[in-house]
Structure formats: structure tokens, C-alpha cells
Amino acid sequence: MSAVASKVQHDRLSERNFRRLSAYIYNYSGIKMPPGKLTMLEGRLRRRLRATGQNSFDDYCNFIFDKGGLEQESIYLIDVVTTNKTDFFREPNHFDFLRDEALPALAAAGLRRVRAWSSACSIGAEPYTMAMVLEDFKRDKRGPDYQILASDLSTDVLERARRGIYPAPMMEPVPDAMMRRYVMRALDPRRPEMRIVPDLRRKVGFTRLNLMDDAYTVGEPMHLIFCRNVLIYFDKPTQQHVLTRLCKCLADGGYLFIGHSESVTAMELPIRQIANTIFVKD
Numbered sequence: 020m021s022a023v024a025s026k027v028q029h030d031r032l033s034e035r036n037f038r039r040l041s042a043y044i045y046n047y048s049g050i051k052m053p054p055g056k057l058t059m060l061e062g063r064l065r066r067r068l069r070a071t072g073q074n075s076f077d078d079y080c081n082f083i084f085d086k087g088g089l090e091q092e093s094i095y096l097i098d099v100v101t102t103n104k105t106d107f108f109r110e111p112n113h114f115d116f117l118r119d120e121a122l123p124a125l126a127a128a129g130l131r132r133v134r135a136w137s138s139a140c141s142i143g144a145e146p147y148t149m150a151m152v153l154e155d156f157k158r159d160k161r162g163p164d165y166q167i168l169a170s171d172l173s174t175d176v177l178e179r180a181r182r183g184i185y186p187a188p189m190m191e192p193v194p195d196a197m198m199r200r201y202v203m204r205a206l207d208p209r210r211p212e213m214r215i216v217p218d219l220r221r222k223v224g225f226t227r228l229n230l231m232d233d234a235y236t237v238g239e240p241m242h243l244i245f246c247r248n249v250l251i252y253f254d255k256p257t258q259q260h261v262l263t264r265l266c267k268c269l270a271d272g273g274y275l276f277i278g279h280s281e282s283v284t285a286m287e288l289p290i291r292q293i294a295n296t297i298f299v300k301d
């Protein structure tokens with residue numbers, strides 16, 4: 020190991036620099052960074068020191084905060100602090116509700132095209148699961164056509180989501196009939212990867228969007244919004260801020276899904292609970 024690499028390996032993030040970084044991350048993304056996260060941030064940022072050619076955390080923080088490096092570094096800084104855990108058919112009762120309640124109600128209301136949004140989509144498992152359910156409903160029940168917007172703050176996950184390639188074990192929750200319709204195996208059986216079929220990939224448009232941003236637009240109001248397992252990283256005022264903005268994007272009669280460990284208790288929002296962690300805008 021060179022002397023510089025060794026210095027980077029053993030350098031420590033000071034509390035002062037942690038406070039500067041955590042304040043920026045919180046203000047920009049809403050993600051809470053309490054003091055207990057110092058070691059986590061230190062570990063995850065070490066490779067950014069190498070990537071930006073800085074010899075220490077002090078140099079890195081001077082580079083981003085005092086020498087104008089923040090603009091170019093912000094995307095990577097955010098990529099290292101986001102937690103991207105996701106699964107196909109995660110919290111499956113949401114997808115049962117979608118198939119059995121929400122889609123029949125939207126179809127009965129005469130809707131020709133469902134507009135759906137996965138607002139913290141990570142590597143794409145959530146919007147592709149939505150697409151499988153919507154496509155099945157369209158084919159088997161002569162349901163409405165649909166389009167899905169999938170967004171996230173992290174550019175890293177969006178790149179992987181667009182490719183739609185996943186390790187085979189990740190596909191285990193996908194029912195067999197859907198596997199046959201919507202998932203391709205690698206031609207080389209030694210490659211343990213699977214890919215979402217092109218027709219389904221085409222139904223999902225990926226874009227970078229910060230839920231903290233007051234000025235974002237998503238076009239026409241959405242009939243389905245999934246905002247799952249991202250609110251937990253925000254404090255209550257931030258959750259209220261994000262959900263107030265999100266509800267403005269929800270059509271009347273549209274549904275909002277939040278994660279099972281998330282809650283909107285005591286928030287002023289124009290929605291009514293209709294099932295566990297599922298809400299409708301009247």
C-alpha cells in the first residue's frame with residue numbers, strides 16, 4: 020500500500036467535519052444523520068476520498084465546502100448515504116390490494132390509462148413489480164393501459180434500475196406465471212442473472228427526483244403513488260413536508276402506499292386511510 024493510500028485508510032472523520040457533512044445531507048435530501056452515524060459515514064466516504072484524489076477527510080471537506088467541489092461531488096455524496104434495500108413484491112399485501120381493490124375501482128371509474136409513480140424506486144424492484152401487476156390486470160381483465168414513473172435521488176440506483184438486470188435469487192418472490200411472462204433468463208446458464216423483458220421495461224420511465232425539492236413536477240396527477248421505506252429516513256417535519264407535496268401530485272380517487280413501518284399519524288394531509296398503510300384521496 021502506498022503512503023497516501025495508507026493515510027486515507029487510517030484517517031478519521033472529525034466531529035466538526037461530520038457536522039458540516041450531516042447538515043448538508045439533511046438539508047439537501049432530508050436524510051437524518053445523527054451523531055451515531057459518524058462511523059458509518061466515515062467508512063462509506065473513504066472511497067470518495069480516493070476517487071477525488073484527497074489525502075484526508077479534512078482535505079475532502081475543504082475541497083467540497085471551501086473550494087467549490089460540492090457541485091460535482093453532491094451526487095456521489097448522496098449516493099453513499101442512501102440506503103437502497105428493496106425486493107420484488109416487498110410488502111406483498113400492497114400488491115394484492117392493487118390487484119383486487121385499487122385497479123378494479125380505477126377501471127370501474129372508466130379510467131383509460133393509469134398513471135403510477137414509484138417515488139423512491141431504488142434499483143427498480145418496486146416499479147417493475149407494479150408493472151407486472153398492472154400488465155397482468157390489463158391482459159387478463161381487459162384493464163386500462165398504464166404508464167409508470169420511477170424516481171429516486173440516487174443516480175447509482177437509477178442506472179441499475181434502467182438496466183433491469185438482477186441476481187436470480189432476487190426474483191424468488193415473483194410468482195411463476197409472472198416469471199414466464201416478464202423475466203428472461205441469461206442465455207448462458209452459468210450466469211446467475213435475470214432481466215426484465217423489454218416490453219415491461221418500456222412501461223417504466225426512470226428519472227432523478229429529490230422528494231425534498233419544492234419545485235418538482237410529475238405531469239398529470241397520479242392515480243397510484245408508492246412512497247415506501249423512504250419516510251423512515253426523515254424526521255417528522257420533513258415527512259409532513261414531503262407528503263404534503265406528494266399529495267398534490269395525487270389525483271382525486273388516487274391511492275397512496277407507504278411502508279409498513281411508516282405512519283402519517285398526526286399529519287394534516289388530504290387523504291383517508293382505507294387499509295393498513297394505504298390511503299385514498301377523496
Ligand SMILES: C[S@@+](CC[C@H](N)C(=O)[O-])C[C@H]1O[C@@H](n2cnc3c(N)ncnc32)[C@H](O)[C@@H]1O
Pocket residue numbers: 047048049050101102103104105106109138139140141142145170171172173176228229230231246247248249252278
Ligand atoms: C430503502 S429504499 C426503498 C425502495 C423501495 N421504495 C422499497 O420499498 O423497496 C429508499 C430509497 O429512497 C431514496 N431516497 C432517499 N432520500 C430521497 C429523497 N430525498 N428523494 C428521493 N429519493 C430518496 C434512496 O436513494 C433509496 O433508494
